[in-house]
Amino acid sequence: MKVLGMISGTSHDGIDVAVVDFAAHDGVLHGTVLHAASTPYPDELRDRLMSALPPESLTLAEACALDTLIGEAFARAAADAIDRAGGADLICSHGQTVYHWTEGRRVLGTLQFGQPAWIAERTGVPVVADVRIRDIAAGGQGAPLVALMDTMLLADLPGRPAALNLGGIANMTVLRPAAGAPIAYDTGPANALIDAAAIRATGGRLRFDMDGALAAAGTVHPALLGRLLAEPYYALAAPKTTGKELFHAEYLDKMLGDHPGISDVDVAATVTALTAETVAAEVRRYGVDTLVASGGGCANPTLMAMLAERLVGVRLTTSAEFGAPTETKEAIAFALIGWQTAHGLPGNAPSCTGAEGGRILGAIVPGAGPLRLPQPLAAPPAALRLSGARQ
Structure with a gap:
């Protein structure tokens, strides 16, 4: 299964993408990285984004505009990555975190911009998105979600x-x-x-x-x-x-x-x-x-x-x-989370995030046709082995 992972991290400088072809055998998930790259945000969009981040205030009008503009930027990056990788079966988009609501050690909410409908419309591929909030609803921090990949890799x-x-x-x-x-x-x-x-x-x-x-x-x-x-x-x-x-x-x-x-x-x-x-x-x-x-x-x-x-x-x-390029490792991690979600498996590591248990992460926006997911797996792979990374 080819999964495109996408994220813009806390540096807010652009969009990291990775297309990974996953196959599970004997308790090990093998991933061939078909394409990995980073696309800078256009200067105007990055300036608007940086002007909206804490401690600055943000109007609902600007929030709506940024959600769309970042979604369109992700859609362009997704279409390019899919073209370079020769297709994808699923996309997992983390989007751009603009606020993580914490009080001490407790996380109460999180907000990511980059409306996934734009990605699904542009590519015709189903999109897993809004992946952090389920872990938070289960008592977790919603981060670091990359911990699942770390423990497997x-x-x-x-x-x-x-x-x-x-x-x-x-x-x-x-x-x-x-x-x-x-x-x-x-x-x-x-x-x-x-x-x-x-x-x-x-x-x-x-x-x-x-x-x-x-x-x-x-x-x-x-x-x-x-x-x-x-x-x-x-x-x-x-x-x-x-x-x-x-x-x-x-x-x-x-x-x-x-x-x-x-x-x-x-x-x-x-x-x-x-x-x-x-x-x-x-x-x-x-x-x-x-x-x-x-x-x-x-x-x-x-x-x-x-x-x-x-x-x-x-x-x-x-x-x-x-096997994970340093600049795009997190994009590979979200490709893994998308694969887990598609197969009915938890995408969080509860001992790492503090959640009450494993949870299937994200909401799925269908692509151009009917939504068809693989048969759920009885048990998650225990290890991940990556190969084939190229830019």
Whole structure:
């Protein structure tokens, strides 16, 4: 079954797609990645989206417009991916998260833009969408949903491995904590504050720290780093989730208000160190011996070097070693969730999200013809093996 997974993450920079041909044999799900790519949002759309995100306010008129415009952008990206992959049987679209409603460790709701009807209409293929809310309704965090893929993809690794995604927010899946079942949670910001520092330093000319150059030119400011590390979120127990509702440009400006006069490059170095410090603390907490990284942060050599410096003795690698390109791993994860939904299988990992149990995720928008799904499987595959990734 060919499934197209789609997502725009917390960096809000574009749409990641992956078409995966899945087949289950003897308890193992084999996936051939037929196509994987990233499509940037048009500048005007990204500017409108960024202007609507917290802590900014949003009118219902603009919410409606963005839901449509992002849906149309996803539809174009889907049509292109399907053409390049030679077809698809199902699409799973995460859409674009614009708000994740949290109070402490409790999640009360979530909102993703990118109306899936536009995708179904453009491609004629059924679309699984709105995948987070069922986990939340069952008492979960609705995140990190990538934990299902992490536990399957790394199932054969010995010891105490973990997966790390460095998007706007960093999340980690620990496969074998001492307490037993896998756990997953957001450790804190990954690129969210690094991007904010780059925009601040360049007056908007750069939207991210290209090649980690700003941070590499600066020096970590100990007092500012200490202030950032005092954020109460880090002390919350897992499972927990966060986002740009908390870690945004105004948050950074507030922290800098207590430490005036720090150079732009030192700010960039310090927030990059913040990501490395908070991730490393969680790796040490759970005695992780292999850390498999993915996400846009893997392209930042300064961040990766800071992380390696803090994790002496830990094997640091990337998801590409396991067949999942670092930039599009989450798109593959949502292709997997779509496959699970189509086969009547849970798409969440309850011990990771905190849900009361496994749940079949999403709502399905039919394609051009009658909706025909495969026969449900009696048991989910225990492992995932990927091959064939190409751009």
